[in-house]
Amino acid sequence: MKIAIAQFNPIIGDLSGNAKQILEVAENAGSLGVRLLLTPELSLCGYPPRDLLLNPSFVEAMDITLQQLAQDLPANLAVLVGTGVKNSEAHVTGGKNLFNSIALLEAGTVKQYFHKRLLPTYDVFDENRYFEPGFKPSYFNLDDINIGVTICEDLWNDAEFWGKRSYAVNPIADLSSLGVDLIVNLSASPYTVGKQKLREAMLQHSAVNFKHPVIYTNQVGGNDDLIFDGRSFALNRQGEVICRAKGFESDLLVVEFDEIQRDLQLGTVSSVYESEDEEIWHALILGVKDYIHKCHFSQVVLGLSGGIDSALVAAIATAALGKENVFGVLMPSPYSSQHSISDALALGENLGIKTHILPIGELMQGFDHTLADLFTGTEFGIAEENIQSRIRGSLLMAIANKFGHLLLSTGNKSEMAVGYCTLYGDMNGGLAVIADVPKTRVYSLCKWLNFHTQQEIIPENILTKAPSAELKPGQIDQDSLPAYDILDDILQRLINDHQSAVQIVAAGHDPHIVNRVLQMVARSEFKRRQAPPGLKITDRAFGTGWRMPIASKINWIAVNNSHS
Numbered sequence: 001m002k003i004a005i006a007q008f009n010p011i012i013g014d015l016s017g018n019a020k021q022i023l024e025v026a027e028n029a030g031s032l033g034v035r036l037l038l039t040p041e042l043s044l045c046g047y048p049p050r051d052l053l054l055n056p057s058f059v060e061a062m063d064i065t066l067q068q069l070a071q072d073l074p075a076n077l078a079v080l081v082g083t084g085v086k087n088s089e090a091h092v093t094g095g096k097n098l099f100n101s102i103a104l105l106e107a108g109t110v111k112q113y114f115h116k117r118l119l120p121t122y123d124v125f126d127e128n129r130y131f132e133p134g135f136k137p138s139y140f141n142l143d144d145i146n147i148g149v150t151i152c153e154d155l156w157n158d159a160e161f162w163g164k165r166s167y168a169v170n171p172i173a174d175l176s177s178l179g180v181d182l183i184v185n186l187s188a189s190p191y192t193v194g195k196q197k198l199r200e201a202m203l204q205h206s207a208v209n210f211k212h213p214v215i216y217t218n219q220v221g222g223n224d225d226l227i228f229d230g231r232s233f234a235l236n237r238q239g240e241v242i243c244r245a246k247g248f249e250s251d252l253l254v255v256e257f258d259e260i261q262r263d264l265q266l267g268t269v270s271s272v273y274e275s276e277d278e279e280i281w282h283a284l285i286l287g288v289k290d291y292i293h294k295c296h297f298s299q300v301v302l303g304l305s306g307g308i309d310s311a312l313v314a315a316i317a318t319a320a321l322g323k324e325n326v327f328g329v330l331m332p333s334p335y336s337s338q339h340s341i342s343d344a345l346a347l348g349e350n351l352g353i354k355t356h357i358l359p360i361g362e363l364m365q366g367f368d369h370t371l372a373d374l375f376t377g378t379e380f381g382i383a384e385e386n387i388q389s390r391i392r393g394s395l396l397m398a399i400a401n402k403f404g405h406l407l408l409s410t411g412n413k414s415e416m417a418v419g420y421c422t423l424y425g426d427m428n429g430g431l432a433v434i435a436d437v438p439k440t441r442v443y444s445l446c447k448w449l450n451f452h453t454q455q456e457i458i459p460e461n462i463l464t465k466a467p468s469a470e471l472k473p474g475q476i477d478q479d480s481l482p483a484y485d486i487l488d489d490i491l492q493r494l495i496n497d498h499q500s501a502v503q504i505v506a507a508g509h510d511p512h513i514v515n516r517v518l519q520m521v522a523r524s525e526f527k528r529r530q531a532p533p534g535l536k537i538t539d540r541a542f543g544t545g546w547r548m549p550i551a552s553k554i555n556w557i558a559v560n561n562s563h564s
Helices: 015-031 050-054 056-072 171-177 195-210 276-294 308-321 338-351 361-375 382-403 413-418 439-453 460-464 484-496 501-506 511-523 525-529 556-561
Strands: 002-007 036-038 078-086 098-106 109-115 139-142 145-151 182-187 214-218 220-223 226-229 233-235 241-244 251-258 300-303 326-330 354-357 406-409
Touching: 002 015, 002 214, 015 036, 015 056, 015 078, 015 251, 050 056, 056 078, 056 098, 056 109, 078 182, 098 145, 109 139, 109 145, 145 171, 171 182, 171 195, 195 214, 195 233, 220 276, 226 276, 241 251, 276 308, 276 439, 300 308, 300 382, 308 326, 308 338, 308 439, 308 460, 326 338, 326 382, 338 354, 338 460, 361 382, 382 406, 413 439, 413 484, 413 511, 439 460, 439 484, 484 501, 484 511, 501 511
Parallel strands: 002 036, 036 078, 145 182, 182 214, 300 326, 300 406, 326 354
Antiparallel strands: 002 251, 078 098, 098 109, 139 145, 214 233, 220 226, 233 241
16 A cells, blocks of 8 residues: 655645645645555644634634545545544533544545644643643554554653653554554654654654554644754664655655555655754755745845854845845944955855945934933943944834845844843844854854855855954954853753753853853843744744743742752
């Protein structure tokens, strides 16, 4: 029996458009002799639909669209479609009104529903807000093959693999005990660096341990801050990867289940990425492309400072949207070095994008004049420095408004963590492209890009000069911050690894620097709350999965020093 994986890119809320995509893929699969087509979790509405699920009319429209899709599909094809299903017992049991479900469509009807059993509530996930968990394992028989159905998180509770149990049940073990021939998993699993290796290792353990083949289907595309990498794959009973879809693009994989061997046969196996930098590069390109197009923009504008952050964002935007759709604006002040201007212009020429220079010296004088009486008797300081950034932010927003462009913010994760950024200035924008990319990774991505393309896309001077905001004479970032390799290691340990100050110091960091960094992170929460959406590439990003209070009395240093 031929089984196809439809790795496609839904638009959240576009029920008719997503149904059309499923139908087109189904017709293609049918022409290839496929008997069963798999689509991702919530493929009909897109993932994550968030509070759209609280709208009864949207839920009703989802059901109507599903019923129509069942009638439109090829008659000889069974299709698994992700959808939300009403919980008819909710008014009696007090449960949630919906299940996160997979519908089996065949011969013009919805034949069966399978409900997700494990509902994640960590990081970016909040599924208990919307869904009631399924209460039993489910499978169906198709051409004398018993196929167990699981949905995303249902895979992620193998106590033997993880060394712990996160939920009371293990849906994979339950299905295995029922004697199924094959387990399929329909997922919408967001991308983070290195996650694919973990997925494959986890399912290899499952396939070998329970002696069953597994097919894993994942969504692809960018939705708000989340990026879905696809890379669907299948494993035989020996835990060998016998097919793998492409990364960060739509794909259709066909794999064959051998009824005699009761196992999957070898199919197409797409190659893995050679480095984390290559993987991140493709993720960010997809994230930018989909965010722009799904938000109904076609062109972007960004400030080009001559620094490495804006250089990387410009390169990503150009690769995602085409050079004709990227506009770089230089806004030098009296403190800007000549090399910053020449470096930014060289970058624009290398990328082939349009650039324009708007000097801000006269605007700065206007602000100084207006504020002169009020600021009399005070010294030049951060307030005056930040006015420069806010002038630039206002100019960029004016350009974006005038020409219908989306403004890209260029701040990196290191800056966002410690508040080395200006509200209503360089934080302005509709999308923060590298807000989850630490400064050290920014450098490695730029170096990778030049090496990969065998061209000096990012001018060498941008890679080698000391980073600076250039808001006062002779300023460099390290006047205000620890060296970036030190800062990023502290931030990684604090934010991603949840280490205490004691543990970070024990790893070799100066306690004064550690305490200072912790203070900066804590004090900058109000800035992060007002930042534009940032593309998530790590397992701990400043986005929908970061839920820290702004107004609190917690002493981060005391708390972190009290744990070892």
